[in-house]
Amino acid sequence: MKLSNGVEWALHCCVSLSQTEHPVPTLRLAELHDVPPAYLAKHLQALARAGVVRSTQGQDGGYTLTRPAAEITMLDVVAAIDGPAPFFRCTEIRRRGPLAADPARCANRCPVARAMGAAELAWRAALGTVTIAELATDIDAASGGDALVGVRDWLREH
Amino acid sequence: MKLSNGVEWALHCCVSLSQTEHPVPTLRLAELHDVPPAYLAKHLQALARAGVVRSTQGQDGGYTLTRPAAEITMLDVVAAIDGPAPFFRCTEIRRRGPLAADPARCANRCPVARAMGAAELAWRAALGTVTIAELATDIDAASGGDALVGVRDWLREH
DNA sequence: GCCGAGGTACTCGGATACGATTTGTCCGAGTTAGAATGG
């Protein structure tokens, strides 16, 4: 089980987008992070579909955040890229084989699926507590306090 | 991101194995759950490599749990089947592109990776609190109290 | 009747094809900014 590579790109892109009000095109975001532009575009489209970013077409167009970075959580981004499907899909083994349980008697969810669902909920909850704004602050602090300024300047002069 | 299908099989197999002291061969477990025998064998090998089950060769051989079901957690099984690799692999985007951060200044982990790691830890912790014994009890209760007896009888007469 | 050797049937284990999902790329539709033109 591996999380899509684009999740990391999308998160860093959101952090970068939080540093400007101006639309930033895909090509600019791609060279800023040194990733394949066409593939990054695909993920940005997913973010747009999920309502995390808004696309502006035409010259001087690009992507902007739809709401303040403090109101976007990592969960929003991960769900947008990875999709809403749960990790674990119960195939109802109980109802198969020679000892197939009577469907009427096992109407409630399989305990295995329930435990898996609870664990996944814990994962999502943890991601929901971290916002893009917090990520930006932490990244800035980890880099000595010049990362965000650097992004702002770079976006302004390009 | 999708969890391997074999995780569900492995969990149910462990529950079944907890109902007997006698070794149970792959073929028996496969027809009990109505799954492809050869593929189930692959996952059982993984469980054996992880030390969750022990294999006994020769006639009347098969698989048995290496320790009481109350001492085996869902995390043990999931880690055995899915592997130890984390969901999120940080590619250190900060060190790429025109604004590459000085490696000396970002020696600590990227905040994105840290948050992802924390969320994954929450997931693993949730899985670690549920044991195979608890799963067996819940499954029995959900099926009206005759599921475990059914498995025991079926394994005895086959 | 007891012991031992051999055979046999059953078990696991790793090496081998197939399919699906993820990854990566491309070109066309649509839109906006700016320039050129006419009033």
Add this chain to the structure above:
DNA sequence: CCATTCTAACTCGGACAAATCGTATCCGAGTACCTCGGC
């Protein structure tokens, strides 16, 4: 000098291949039980 039209460049968006991982399968190595023969 201003409004209008036109062009042109730039943007996103979805449709199209390649690679990697999960799925499924097979056959060989090894072991314990059972049978048979000898003592």
